[in-house]
Amino acid sequence: MTDRERFFVDLIREYDARLRRICRTYAPDEEGRNDLHQDILVQLWRALPAFEGESSAGTWLYRVALNTALDTLRRRSVRRRAEPREATALTGDEAPSPDERVVRDERIERLYAAIDRLEEIDRALILLHLDERSYREIADVLGMSESNVGVRLHRAKRKLADWLEEAA
């Protein structure tokens, strides 16, 4: 395996869950998510030679992934689905009971449904916040000032909180 291949594989191993979350947020269905996931991996592979380590690998990966997701969204005019998302299987050391599983899924689905209602950039802000990125890192990924990140993130969270209250 070449250095480039090794770096790529390590990167995907570390960040695949985050990539899947981005795909889940920006693509309307399972097929669209898998297509977007592949598109992002291809863009990461193609952009890899230009990565010079000026930013962290995570910041760079987020940039490529979000740029690809928004580009795909624009080009394919993907329309967000209004209906609830598909149920997601849960795994863990202790498998949840069927009742717990439904409640867990419902909580995650409700949060995703609320995120779906946000504007595209606010969705990216929330995804980065979910990954517990600092304002500095979010600003680096999105090309915004830290103060703008703070203002927009606060507004987006307030909207999400309101929508979750409505849905409860």
Place this chain on the structure above:
Amino acid sequence: MKLEDAMQHLRMHEEPSGDRGSEAEILALVKARAEEFDRSIRRRDKRELIAAVFVFVVFSVVLVSASWLTRVGAIIVLGGCILTYLMLRRANGQAQTTAGLPLAEMLRAERAKVDAQIRLLRRVLWWYVAPFAVGPILVFAGIAGFGMMSAVYTVFAVALGAAIYHMNQQAVRNNLVPRRGELDRLLRQVEP
């Protein structure tokens, strides 16, 4: 349901969905798709070059063997050929990957590319339609004389040129201008 609780719940319990493959399978798939993408760009560049060379050779032959009117027509076509090739190369050259840029910079770069495409197509009459309509009309008239055949060919060439111009302007209106609007809308979200 409190937002922070919901977010924490998602962080802890979300199981990523989607197709899973081994690392070797993923790597092979990604490399194959990236190579196919690069190959398609090389094929497009090659097609453009072959078309330009073909037209150039054909009209170069006309240039050395006919009347002054034909020669003028051939020179216009050859000039148009060089201009078209250069314009397309410049436009394609701007299609560098912007994938690793911060989102706002990527959006600005994309908007600049769309603006360049809009300018290119709005001027398509001068760098593409006119040389390839007027040049062959003169070549035809130089060979066939100013008779009915030349008149019919002129009407045909002008109608074809008008149709090509109209299609390009339609592409600007229906495709590029909305795409620019969409980029503006996204940029307004990242600019305070």
